[in-house]
Amino acid sequence: MRVSVESDRPARHRHAVVFCCDDNYLPYAAFAAAQLAALAPERDFDIVICADTPLDLPATLDLRRCAIDAGGMFDGFGLDARRTVSTYLRLAVPEALAPDYDRILYLDSDVFLRGGDFGALLRVNLHGRPAAAVRDNQQWRSPGRHPADLRALGLSNGAYFNAGVMLIDVKAWRESGMLDRALSFGARHAGRMQHKDQTLLNAVLQGSWAEMSPVWNWQYTRASRLFEAMLETHVVHFIGPAKPWADPQDRLPPQFAAALAQFMERHFPNRTAPVPGAGPMAVPGGARALAWAHFRGAGRTERYFARFANDLTVLT
Template structure:
């Protein structure tokens, strides 16, 4: 594939944690990247911000910045204001950075990093599979649910992953022609992919991915947020419309917006910063409703979590 890349600095390691974003999401990707850098000062992996254009990334953060020219390969994918080229750029990352990295951990920009041994995760055995990921939240409590977007495409039922955190084995990804298959599927089904990039990846990798523990992609929903406080979660992922920087109904605890605001005040002072609210405790009845929702789903959530002996467990 004709994928070109320019970088502001050479690779230092054979593994990398990678974010793909545009200028609008740059402060949020940089915040998560900086959290990982602080957690692993002696890391054996690079932290990379990828985009399809040059971004103004503060050099003092010590992050590698790569500009990937995908040659318009995603033009027919139904791009819009919410899903730009940067949304699909992760598909081209293994090809673009193949000379530099053997393993890549891709993360969405709307995450909050709490902990975890990223070096160890980047080295887990994937059994020859091109990627590993966490099941999508819709299958945590109902693992047999047929994902609506796969059903609409006429694809069989099966395990369905959230594409916001993906561990990629570069050689297996390229050897399995994942990019080429994704481009063909995307061009043929652009108007039928309900969740765009996530639908595409699940369709192409159905039955070919390994499952990792949800602590690496704790999808922060109405039915899961209280359980997050009871676990040693590593990556919190804001999958709904409420984000730390866009939470007008105060659905999220203020800690997330406060941490982002402090980071942006230092590194992106000219950007509009989030103002932490009171969160659910400031909305009458919200805390009681959350507690009831979690009580009803506790047993099934425990069963799901019980499938993983530890945070580095990999299920075929």
């Protein structure tokens, strides 16, 4: 089963940063893409937004658009309102965009970009591995933890990554048959993958991925957000239910929603922009709880971060 692609323009470079989204997430993917464009005005890579149907991207944003027809290959994966075709579309991206790109950096839409040399990241040596990623935060302080989703499938323990940021070597990915392996696994275990795409990717890539520094996927949790302010993080990833556009309990600092609102008012004036909340400092006891969570995990977080000599270190 192969895929087909319709694009609004040809590729300009051999490397790309790719977002996959549906229409609901389009403003958020476009916001992150626009942040990247501003960070790298003289970039040597393309910025691409992919979807399974053509998306109406504002003309004010100079981004490549690709509509990928996956031919129903994910229909048996237990799709729902939260996990749509766009969730799994990253599996088909290396196949769909192979004629255009040698390296692809996939980013989720729920990210906030701080900085970093993305062009250099796209060129790092993966030592023959098909992909590189950042450990899931559950293994930052407890590297030996056996993820519950792998345990439920009877899979052995090992390094486990967060699938929101993935650096893909297109040739190695295709030569290892990743798409066919993922489709086979997803069909066999539909309904049993606790974390859907992340469970699937960790299952088929177990033992064969390279590990990147957490600055490329700083998972913004209750026990890690204050450390983010102490480091030169590049990609902040909102992995929990609280997002800059959906934060009714004021779990996030208002800076993220404020920046997104300003972007949407300019580029998506017909969409409802988020209203920044008061933030966690307005929650009684919130600051003390955050400080205590960080104090308890500080030593283990320091040891985890010290494994990486610099932001381009890749461990195999």
